[in-house]
Amino acid sequence: MTDILIRPATSPDDMSAIRQLCWDYRGHLSQVSDIDAQLTETFYPVPKYAALMETLETLHARPQGIILLALLDGETVGCGMSHALFPDTSEIKRLYVAPHARGHGLARQLVSALVDQARADGFSRVVLDTSVNLGPARALYASMGFSDRGPYQDIPAEALPHLLFFEAKL
Template sequence: MAGLTVRQVSESADLDAVRALCWEYRDYLLNFSDEVREAVSFTYQKETYAALMDVLADKHARPQGIILLAELDGVPVGCGMYHRIGEGDAEIKRVYVRDAARGTGAGLTLSRALIDKARADGYQRILLDTSRQFVHAQKLYEKLGFQARGPYSELPPGYEKFLVFYEITL
């Protein structure tokens, strides 16, 4: 058994697996609750999300970003990524783990790997947001040393009510 591994996406097949995971993540969000569905429907309309998936590799390209793929016994089960949003600042996006891999440590391992890579890339701070309803994600980020903060980018009116914002100094 290969166990849990996290590695940088390096081939088109890896990127295809990440895109599939990202679409699963969107579906997960749409089905989580009415409130989350409202927020996702607003920011990740299908056409907008498809356009994002088309430029995913460019948006998170090395050396200013990265896309990581988590595998359990060689099967893709999760992903996470970051990109540069300002001098010394990276933003973590789309950390997602399939239901079948929840409880295996995949989310923690992915998040630690993102932090380690961002530190190695010279970032001084990582920012992220998550749904107010994702209590498990909030606990994970707090366990990793992230501190709650206010929004770090401009948001559409009324959108702030859906999210919790975090940062960690590296």
């Protein structure tokens, strides 16, 4: 039987695992397509991403955000985080499940837990973005009641055709 657990990241070891998953996610995005590699380098060049990794606990701190990890049979295999983008809006960031752990519903459980936490924290909507080339992510968000919307923050015009934006009212 497969044991799945979604829980907040609370310890230094948890954060170490989260950071590794975030680097794996960045690497994955760079391999999706040439345009995704270009967008990854544009938005998150290595020095900027390294600095971001050092501030995750602050950026996603309670009570306006959270960092979750997904464990499969005791192994940390996925992550997702949120933060307050606006007073009424929580943004989901860096949702990722390692390739060997996909197919168990972990991404769905992570999104559900992030949405539930945003609702409990008093937000009235959740937003997120993804690459047009990440079909499984797009299908997941649509199946969970997220609707298409336009950009919710400034995005360079050349990137817009390659990104999709979603919103769920809470």
